[in-house]
Amino acid sequence: MKSSIVESQQSWFMRNRMTALTVVIVAAYALFVQWFWGWPVIISQWADVGAGPVIGALVALTSTYFLRTWRIYDYFPKETAGRFATLFRVTQIHNLLNIMLPFRTGETSFPLLMRTEFGIPLTRGTSALLVMRLLDLHALLAAAGIGFALAAADALVAWSLWAVFLLLPVAAFAARKPLLRVAARLLPDKAQKFVVEIENGLPLDAAAFARAWAMTIVNWLVKVIVLAWALGLMGVLPMAASFGGALGGELSSVLPVHAPGGVGTYPAGITAGAIALGASSERMALAALAQASVNAHLLIIVSALTGTAISLPLGRRGKL
Template sequence: MKFPVVASRQSWFIRNRMTLLTIAIVAAYALFIQWFWGWSVILKQWAEVGVIPVVGALVLLTSTYFLRTWRIHDYFPRETAGRFKVLFRITQIHNLLNIMLPFRTGETSFPVLMRTEFGIPLARGTSALLVMRLLDLHALLAAAGIGFAIASPHTIIAWAVWTAFLVVPVIAFALRRPLLRLAGKLLPSKAQKLVIEIERGLPLNAAAFARAWAMTVINWLVKVLVLAWALSLMGVLPMAASFGGALGGELSSVLPVHAPGGVGTYPAGITAGAVALGASSEKTALAALAQASINAHLLIIVSALTGTAISLPLGRTRKL
């Protein structure tokens, strides 16, 4: 039997565990930056960029979270009707967990939260998330392909390959029914329900798929362009290198290998992408690029925390 004081403390920790987890991770990252760079160096670069560009970039990045929420609402219009605020809060919790937890483990929160709040089966929520993540990855790879196609000496072949890759989602969606029927025939009878739930997790029709695809492209276009702009303001040149850095960082965030909070992996992705598209690889230039990548990563984390702060008073889930 638990004493009232112990039970009360446990209840408090349960109610505030997201906040406590966030504070702990942010504090650890702050100590890491102080140890490796020193906050005076980081803040000096922000001061050189200026308040207005930083705030503008933060506002634009935060706005993409509303677009993500709308994409999910469009996936589940009946279940989420009239509850956009609650859905936005869930989206922000999922986004923050996805950023802070390693190896994409934060992704598991999405189907759980959608089932808890909206009664959406786990298989359906998981399949919808898988489709959205595949669209995300495709959009980023297609954007990266533009840079490589421009730089390729075999222009016609490069653009032909890029165009073929661009229409892969359309072909996959067009063939979804025969592919699902084939899966239904090959899988045992106990797995038939899973196939049905996966089909339910896909966009309902071509129009819904087109909307999901369009929202995905707009979301990543805004995010990548804002990050590229921020990197260019911090001295990452030429502009193609800033664009490559933004793509590299975001690609690192959607791939399975992802450190807690993106510490190390996100800045490394920015550095690799920038160098691949023209940034100097000299020692001094690489040091400046590494510092800019840390600042861009901080911008992403601050935007996620801002979105979460906005979502907290908008609606609370019944159970978490």
Template sequence: MTLGTVSIILVYAAFIQWVWGWQSVVSLWSSAGWGSAAIALVLLLGTYVLRTWRIYDYFPAETGGHFGTLLRLVQVHNLLNIMLPFRTGEASFPLLMKREFGLGVARGTAALFVMRLFDLHALLAAAGTGLALQTGKLWAWALWLAFLILPAIAFALRGQAFRLAAKVLPDKAKKLLDEVEAGLPLDAKAFARAWGATLINWFTKIAVLAWVLGLLGGLSTAASFGGALGGELSSVLPVHAPAGVGTYPAGITAGAIAFGAGTAGLPLAELGQAAVNTHLLVIISSLVGTALSLLVARPTRDRG
């Protein structure tokens, strides 16, 4: 798998060189300002810290006093998700939590599933902000607000929903249902913290990526947010290539075009180069975050 990943990355790099030339692609930052690149990188690194805090708060008994170790775990998990195809890196989370903190694999998997539902909702809500801003209509903001509060409504009605599902589903599926319920936050306060951290994390990330796309590609607000959504959806859904090469920039391009970006000539070429640069920024932030997390991690307590 490692050899295949490296081969795909090398072919992708050669393709970019053939189409535009890496000097032309990277030079976009010269006109935009390398200071902007540094700010974007710092903000993306901040989202990793917030993501770690969400898990730290989710499992206080297991992770208490070991934030640095958890930060390393989250960064390794994130890097594996980026580098491995078809979301196979997700399997590392419950296994790493078991090894480092003694958390049961079933509970870790259930909690990851719930957090991924949070992530998908927040990702769509963050991207919807750009569409609402572009539309500027009251009905658009009303629809966005209704979508934004869906998780709170679902959590309030979780008891009735699980009881109904238990009646409808076959007996073999009830064990899975119990695991999903165990992966939910313990109470309303825990839910509010997890939900709030998720929204802040994804709104920040989508806003940063949209800002970078607008800066490098000259896109409108809606097209920038659409491009950011497209890129992140390509990595969240089980269709991305190793390291996201090809699929992440293609997702950005498709999302931006769907939200009004130009589809031919120079605008499309500029969008393609901006998409490649944004993808590189995401990869670099993950690598830098992983390297920094190794400096702050410390051994977990002995679990015998």
């Protein structure tokens, strides 16, 4: 009897170990903030900004979740037709899990949820997610490249390299069929169905690819501008530094090394990005930047929770 209880406890821990790790790290982060600055100091910074800008930033950030959902809705038009509300719920659950679980483990929820709700094969859902994440990363790196090109000594070379990088997704999409044919020849017969599903997970045609690419750019443009604006309101100057901070934080969220809830890694990304594009690294300025980065991180978490709260009442089989 005792043995079965122990086994049950161990089984519970194995099933919930990621959640437990997330709770422990977030709690440790909250204690660290309290010890280093004190939560009243952090919250007072928002009070100085004012309720209007804070609410406006939350509304703008939450609106990007609808755009992300539309990108997937357009990506799988047949499977998701008439079920935008359900898809919004799926994308919000995936987004929250992705934020809260470490090392991108939350990403695995997307293909699973898409299979459960819309019957999309795991391989196809995973392929589509990989394409979208590559587009996300490319958009952020291209935006960061603008800052470095502006500061480069040789403007012609810098902007030429940036233009080449900007067009990489177009080249990759154009070369997709030859690459898939090579993969089909190299892989054994049993793996051929996976190649087919991977191809099905790519945009259907150039127009679908262009829409996905455009929605990716608009989504990240809105998000980075809102975060840069919020950082500027909290004293991160010059404006280029607040822009760099917003990019640094978001880049940390799409890279493989990502702490639960972005605790530590997201504020560190903001700090590094802001300093790279002109923020002062003096002690007092660095302390103010650290406070602003924590508050910007809290803004992201609250917007994700807001989006999830909006989506949860939507029925599993709801129609739009």
